Amino acid sequence: MKQFQKGSVHFDNVGKRYGAVTALKQLNLSIDPGQLVTLLGPSGCGKTTTLRLIAGLESASEGKIIIGGEDVTHLSATYRKVSMVFQSYALFPHMTVAENVAYGLTVNGMPKKQATEKAEQGLEMVGLAGFGARLPSELSGGQQQRVAVARAVVLEPEVLLLDEPLSNLDAKLRRHVREEIRKIQQELNLTAVYVTHDQEEAMAVSDRIIVMKNAEIAQEGTPHDLYERPNSAFIADFIGDSNLVGCDILSTDQESTEIRLGRKQIRVPISTSLKGHAQAVLRPHHLQLDLTNRDVPFEGEVTYAAYLGNEIQYTVQGDFGEMFVINQAVGQPIAVGQTVGIGISVEDLRLVPDDE
Numbered sequence: 299m300k301q302f303q304k305g306s307v308h309f310d311n312v313g314k315r316y317g318a319v320t321a322l323k324q325l326n327l328s329i330d331p332g333q334l335v336t337l338l339g340p341s342g343c344g345k346t347t348t349l350r351l352i353a354g355l356e357s358a359s360e361g362k363i364i365i366g367g368e369d370v371t372h373l374s375a376t377y378r379k380v381s382m383v384f385q386s387y388a389l390f391p392h393m394t395v396a397e398n399v400a401y402g403l404t405v406n407g408m409p410k411k412q413a414t415e416k417a418e419q420g421l422e423m424v425g426l427a428g429f430g431a432r433l434p435s436e437l438s439g440g441q442q443q444r445v446a447v448a449r450a451v452v453l454e455p456e457v458l459l460l461d462e463p464l465s466n467l468d469a470k471l472r473r474h475v476r477e478e479i480r481k482i483q484q485e486l487n488l489t490a491v492y493v494t495h496d497q498e499e500a501m502a503v504s505d506r507i508i509v510m511k512n513a514e515i516a517q518e519g520t521p522h523d524l525y526e527r528p529n530s531a532f533i534a535d536f537i538g539d540s541n542l543v544g545c546d547i548l549s550t551d552q553e554s555t556e557i558r559l560g561r562k563q564i565r566v567p568i569s570t571s572l573k574g575h576a577q578a579v580l581r582p583h584h585l586q587l588d589l590t591n592r593d594v595p596f597e598g599e600v601t602y603a604a605y606l607g608n609e610i611q612y613t614v615q616g617d618f619g620e621m622f623v624i625n626q627a628v629g630q631p632i633a634v635g636q637t638v639g640i641g642i643s644v645e646d647l648r649l650v651p652d653d654e
């Protein structure tokens with residue numbers, strides 16, 4: 299019998315169908331206690347369904363859900379030791395901030411005085427000490443979301459669930475609130491499952507990311523694993539920017555692979571099990587534009603240049619298609635219309651299979 303720890307989440311072949319729609323194919327996942335794991339993927343891939351299955355807001359069509367060692371597959375949301383933070387904050391508008399945070403505690407039977415004290419501690423934790431007497435409408439969006447986090451966390455859940463918690467906030471606030479959420483989760487050593495479709499947000503907050511596509515897991519790993527070792531063109535494109543360019547695999551051994559890429563035959567210091575044809579993953583900031591050197595895999599014409607202060611982003615077009623290049627040499631801009639060579643960094647090149 300497998301041992302499960304408090305705060306862990308396990309899915310054993312969990313599937314979910316809505317009539318003819320398969321929202322989730324048989325999913326197996328394991329989340330360790332104290333980890334923040336993000337479910338990431340394009341719209342409709344099954345992220346929210348997975349989160350709602352953990353919360354008990356949906357019931358599984360098949361399989362087993364285990365939280366902290368307890369089989370909760372048939373347990374309703376009320377009896378699961380989880381709290382959810384919603385995209386819409388879902389605060390009660392007629393209650394003060396402190397009453398909102400204390401609400402769940404009093405519903406669970408905690409005496410009012412104790413619940414109020416705990417709510418105050420919760421507000422302090424999210425940096426809102428002294429805001430308890432206000433109404434939610436008297437707070438900014440970021441502050442309201444922090445109240446929602448405090449309200450979920452004071453319940454001391456085994457698992458904290460966050461459903462796109464930042465999507466109603468503007469870009470600058472989003473970064474600030476995500477850092478706070480991560481800090482609180484780490485300080486309290488909470489298990490958290492976080493849903494987003496924003497890959498940068500996922501990379502910034504997660505111990506592990508589960509990338510989903512078409513109702514199943516496409517790849518899972520640490521942000522570093524996914525970026526450095528994508529298993530498909532989809533992941534290479536979804537996690538960080540990348541150019542995907544077809545190449546021929548000529549030979550491979552345990553340490554390196556010989557490929558034909560663009561106009562060149564090159565040796566890259568990675569081994570691969572791929573044969574025949576594959577896609578080279580070229581990250582935009584690993585490419586070098588060169589006005590004079592033509593002994594490089596690609597040559598093309600600069601069709602677009604965007605100056606962003608600390609970098610210039612170029613689009614280069616050639617017989618390889620279109621390539622996105624980021625160049626830090628802002629002091630030497632290259633004009634649109636110029637012909638350039640594009641050099642690659644062989645250490646940073648990755649290979650993924652052609653799309654099926």
Ligand code: ATP
Nearest residue numbers: 316319320321340341342343344345346347348495
């Ligand atoms: P988004 O980022 O757009 O929220 P998601 O990855 O969270 O997408 P889900 O909401 O989990 O996706 O939906 C997965 C699939 O299940 C979609 O095809 C969706 O249309 C379908 N679906 C979700 N809820 C229902 C429902 N109540 N009835 C029928 N189909 C549903």
